Amino acid sequence: MADxxxxxxxxxxxxxxxxxxxxEEEEQSKLPYKWTQTISDVDITVPIPGNLKGKDLDVKLSKNAIKAGIKGQEPFIDGPLPHAILVDDSTWTLETIPAGKELSIHLDKSNKMEWWEHVVTSAPKIDTSKITPQNSKLSDLDxxxxKMVEKMMYDQRQKEMNLPSSDDQIKEDMLKKFQAQHPELDFSQAKMN
Structure with missing residues (x-):
């Protein structure tokens, strides 16, 4: 066996x-748009010539795809999304900024528990394991x-210390209780899966 x-x-x-x-930063800087995300949404911005109005833009958002550009031109962004969005809660606006105008697109993620590696599947990926989420309070969550986040955090800490997860602890406790109720049984060969 090789070392x-x-x-x-x-x-x-x-x-x-x-x-x-x-x-990653070089790949992202070459995109015609900039994007950021939180665990629950994605925000995209694209600089637009200052003489254009909203009616000059072609923006289409669907559950699994996005297309945005200036009418009659190649879109800035066009393709399937890596994950579904809530279309009714997603929006786009044309905003005036000091440097001209900016197309601002807000995508509301369907799954509020996953990070996106890219906005469209054809774009270069980012390493989501390096994301440090903004501080938020557990009390902000429903x-x-x-409960799910607290359990995940607890299980992660347990794993880091090579201790049993909350589910493993429940199984262990049930086995101990059963053993105590049935001392006549031999559990020396019992295996936990």
């Missing part, structure tokens, strides 16, 4: 991360989402 390559040292990992980040 596995050694994991990079922290210094090598940092250097590789910097190279990857620079490549009850069900908050």
């Amino acid at each position: 596995r390559p050694a994991s990079p040292t922290p210094e090598e990992r940092e250097k590789l991360d910097k190279i990857a980040k620079a490549k 009850g069900e989402t908050r």
Whole structure:
């Protein structure tokens, strides 16, 4: 069996991360639009010549695709989205800014628990594992989402410490309770899956 390559040292990992980040930033800077995201939405901005009006633009948003451009010209962005959006909650506006005008597109994600690697599937991807989300309070979330996020955070901490997840703990506790109720049974060969 061949030797596995050694994991990079922290210094090598940092250097590789910097190279990857620079490549990602270069790819993103070549796009005709800029985009940002939160866990629940995506915002896209495109500079537009100052003499144009909203009626001069061709913007179409559907659950799984986007097309935006100036009528009669090649679109700035056109293609399938990586994930579904809520069309009724997504909008676009033409805004006047100091440098001219800007097409601003707001996409409301259907799944509020995933980061997008790109706006359209044909665009270069970003490394979503490097995203550091803005600080938000668990209290901002609805009850069900908050419970799920708290459970995920707890399970992640447990995993980092090589301890059982909340689901594994429940199974363990149930087995101990059953063993206590049935001391006559031999559990020495029992395996937990």
